[in-house]
Amino acid sequence: MPAPSPSPVLTVRDLTIGLPSGADRELAVADIDLTIAPGETLCLVGESGSGKSVVAQAIMGMLAPVLPMTSGTIALQGTQNPPQRSAAYNALRGPRVAMVFQDAVSSLNPIQRIGRQLEEILQVHGVPRQERRKRVMDMLAAVLLPDPERAYRSYPHEMSGGQAQRVVIAGALLLNPALLIADEPTTALDVTTQAEILELIEKLKADFNTAVLFITHDFGVVADIADHVVVMKDGRIVEAGSASAVLKNPQHGYTKRLLRAAALDTRAPTASDEDFILDVRDLSLTYRRGMFFNRTEVAAVRDVTFALRKGQTLAVVGESGSGKSSLAKCLLRLQDVDSGRILFKGQDVTTLQGVGLRKFRSKVQVVLQDPFGALDPRFKTIDAVAEGPIIHGMPKSEARARAMDMLELVGLTPQAGERYPQEFSGGQRQRICIARALVLEPELLIADEAVSALDVSIQVQILDLFADLQKRLGFSMVFITHDLHVAAAISDEVLVMQHGRVVEQGATADVFANPQKPYTSDLLQAAPGQKRLLVA
Incomplete structure (x- = not known):
C-alpha cells in the first residue's frame, strides 16, 4: 500500500477579497486555491499589484477593514482560521504561522536594540527568561550574521539593509512555525547572502518539516527552491503546477512573458568621448x-x-x-x-x-533602497512627486502635470496620483520613488537598489525607462x-x-x-x- 499523503499545513479555498470603491479593479483577489504540505515550498509569483501580498495578509489574519474577505476559507493544519483581525490570531502567529515582510526596516522598532526585540517574541509566547538570550543568539548565528553578539546589541539603523532583513528572518524562525510565509525576503540581499538565506530556509524545512509560502518576483529564486508554483495576474491564478512543469513548459502567455523578462541580456558597453x-x-x-x-x-x-x-x-x-x-x-x-x-x-x-x-x-538625485521610509504618508502621490520641482521654483500646475506624466512612464495609472503611499504595494511605492527622482531630470542619478522591490517584468520596464531617459536627457547613473x-x-x-x-x-x-x-x-x-x- 502506498504511504498516505500528509495532511496539508495550509489549505486555501475560493478566497475572494474586495477592494475599496474607486480602486483599479473590483477585487483584490478572486477564487484563490492553495495547498501546501509539510516540507514543501510553494512559490507565489506575479507582478506588483497582482494580489500576492494580500493573500499572505489574509492567511495571517491581517487584512485591513477596507479589504473585506467576501468568501472562501483558510485553514492551518486542518483547523479553520478565525475571522480577520480576531484576537485569536495571537496564539497562531509565531508557533503555527510566521511571516517575513518585504520591508525589513519598517518591521523593526527603531528605538529598541535587536536582542530586546527578538527576546520579546519569546516572552510573549511564554519562553522562560533564562532561555531567551541563548535562543536569540543561536538564531542570529543561524541567519549568518557575521557578529551575532554585536547584532544583539545593535539598533536597526546601525545595520545594513541586508543585515536588517536577516534579523527579521531570525524573528520569524524563533518559534519554529509550521508555516513560514516569506514575502520577498531576499529582495534587499546581495546574491551570496540570498543563496545563504535560501539554504537556511531549505534547512529549516528539512529539520522541522516546515511548509513555506514564498512570495517572489524572481524566477531565479523560484528555480532554486520551489516545489510548486502559482502564478497570479490581476488578483487571479492564471497558472499552477510543479516547479519543473511551470519553468520548463509554461502554458499561459503571461507566465511565458514573466520568464522571458527574467532573462536580462548583457548590454554591450558603448564608447564615449565625453568628459x-x-x-x-x-x-x-x-x-x-x-x-x-x-x-x-x-x-x-x-x-x-x-x-x-x-x-x-x-x-x-x-x-x-x-x-x-x-x-x-x-x-x-x-x-x-x-x-x-x-x-x-x-x-x-x-x-x-x-x-x-x-x-x-x-x-544629483537619488532613489533609496527603502521606498516606504522615503515617502511621507501624509502626502498624496502626485504631491510627493511634484514636491521637488516646486521646491526648485517650478509653478505648481506645471510641476503636477510633469509629475503625472512621470507616474504614467513608470507604469502607474492616473488614479494613483490621488492615493497615499500606504495604499500601494512595495513595488509600486518604489516606482513612485523612481518617478520622484527622475521628474527633476538630474545630471547624475544615484540609484540604491532602485528596482530591488519590483517584479521582473516591471524591472525590465524601469530599466528600459532609465535607458530611454539617459539617451534623451544625457544624465549619468x-x-x-x-x-x-x-x-x-x-x-x-x-x-x-x-x-x-x-x-x-x-x-x-x-x-x-x-x-x-x-x-x-x-x-x-x-x-x-x-x-x-x-x-x-
Missing part, C-alpha cells in the same frame, strides 16, 4: 562609535577610485556590508569623507558647503544593486566591492564574461537560478 561627469580618487570613510575604551572603528570605504563618463551607467555590486551604500552617501555628500576627492564635472565637491553644496545637490542580472542589463561599467575596497572593475560584459578575481566568480556562481533556470 567625465564624476571622478572619484582614493576615497575613504571610517565609521567611529563610542569613546575611549569602548571606541570601535569600521572602515566602510577604503581607497575607492573610479571615473564615470557623461551618459553612462556604473553598477556597484557586492555583498551586504561591502560598502556600496556608504559609497553612495559619500557621493551625495551626506557623509564627510576621511580622505580622497570627489570631482563633479571637474569641480571638487568634497568639502562644499552652503550655496555651493545646495547647487550641487540640485543636479551610479546604480547600486545586489542583482547581477540587473547590473548586466543596465550598466556600461561595473565596480565590484568587498569589505569597502574595489576588488575588480571594468566593462560589464568583460568582467561578467571573464572575471579575474575569485570573489567576483563567487558572486556570479551564487546568483539564484544561475544553473537551473530554463527560460521558455
Whole structure:
C-alpha cells in the first residue's frame, strides 16, 4: 500500500477579497486555491499589484477593514482560521504561522536594540527568561550574521539593509512555525547572502518539516527552491503546477512573458568621448562609535577610485556590508569623507558647503533602497512627486502635470496620483520613488537598489525607462544593486566591492564574461537560478 499523503499545513479555498470603491479593479483577489504540505515550498509569483501580498495578509489574519474577505476559507493544519483581525490570531502567529515582510526596516522598532526585540517574541509566547538570550543568539548565528553578539546589541539603523532583513528572518524562525510565509525576503540581499538565506530556509524545512509560502518576483529564486508554483495576474491564478512543469513548459502567455523578462541580456558597453561627469580618487570613510575604551572603528570605504563618463551607467555590486551604500552617501555628500576627492564635472565637491553644496545637490538625485521610509504618508502621490520641482521654483500646475506624466512612464495609472503611499504595494511605492527622482531630470542619478522591490517584468520596464531617459536627457547613473542580472542589463561599467575596497572593475560584459578575481566568480556562481533556470 502506498504511504498516505500528509495532511496539508495550509489549505486555501475560493478566497475572494474586495477592494475599496474607486480602486483599479473590483477585487483584490478572486477564487484563490492553495495547498501546501509539510516540507514543501510553494512559490507565489506575479507582478506588483497582482494580489500576492494580500493573500499572505489574509492567511495571517491581517487584512485591513477596507479589504473585506467576501468568501472562501483558510485553514492551518486542518483547523479553520478565525475571522480577520480576531484576537485569536495571537496564539497562531509565531508557533503555527510566521511571516517575513518585504520591508525589513519598517518591521523593526527603531528605538529598541535587536536582542530586546527578538527576546520579546519569546516572552510573549511564554519562553522562560533564562532561555531567551541563548535562543536569540543561536538564531542570529543561524541567519549568518557575521557578529551575532554585536547584532544583539545593535539598533536597526546601525545595520545594513541586508543585515536588517536577516534579523527579521531570525524573528520569524524563533518559534519554529509550521508555516513560514516569506514575502520577498531576499529582495534587499546581495546574491551570496540570498543563496545563504535560501539554504537556511531549505534547512529549516528539512529539520522541522516546515511548509513555506514564498512570495517572489524572481524566477531565479523560484528555480532554486520551489516545489510548486502559482502564478497570479490581476488578483487571479492564471497558472499552477510543479516547479519543473511551470519553468520548463509554461502554458499561459503571461507566465511565458514573466520568464522571458527574467532573462536580462548583457548590454554591450558603448564608447564615449565625453568628459567625465564624476571622478572619484582614493576615497575613504571610517565609521567611529563610542569613546575611549569602548571606541570601535569600521572602515566602510577604503581607497575607492573610479571615473564615470557623461551618459553612462556604473553598477556597484557586492555583498551586504561591502560598502556600496556608504559609497553612495559619500557621493551625495551626506557623509564627510576621511580622505580622497570627489570631482563633479571637474569641480571638487568634497568639502562644499552652503550655496555651493545646495547647487550641487540640485543636479544629483537619488532613489533609496527603502521606498516606504522615503515617502511621507501624509502626502498624496502626485504631491510627493511634484514636491521637488516646486521646491526648485517650478509653478505648481506645471510641476503636477510633469509629475503625472512621470507616474504614467513608470507604469502607474492616473488614479494613483490621488492615493497615499500606504495604499500601494512595495513595488509600486518604489516606482513612485523612481518617478520622484527622475521628474527633476538630474545630471547624475544615484540609484540604491532602485528596482530591488519590483517584479521582473516591471524591472525590465524601469530599466528600459532609465535607458530611454539617459539617451534623451544625457544624465549619468551610479546604480547600486545586489542583482547581477540587473547590473548586466543596465550598466556600461561595473565596480565590484568587498569589505569597502574595489576588488575588480571594468566593462560589464568583460568582467561578467571573464572575471579575474575569485570573489567576483563567487558572486556570479551564487546568483539564484544561475544553473537551473530554463527560460521558455
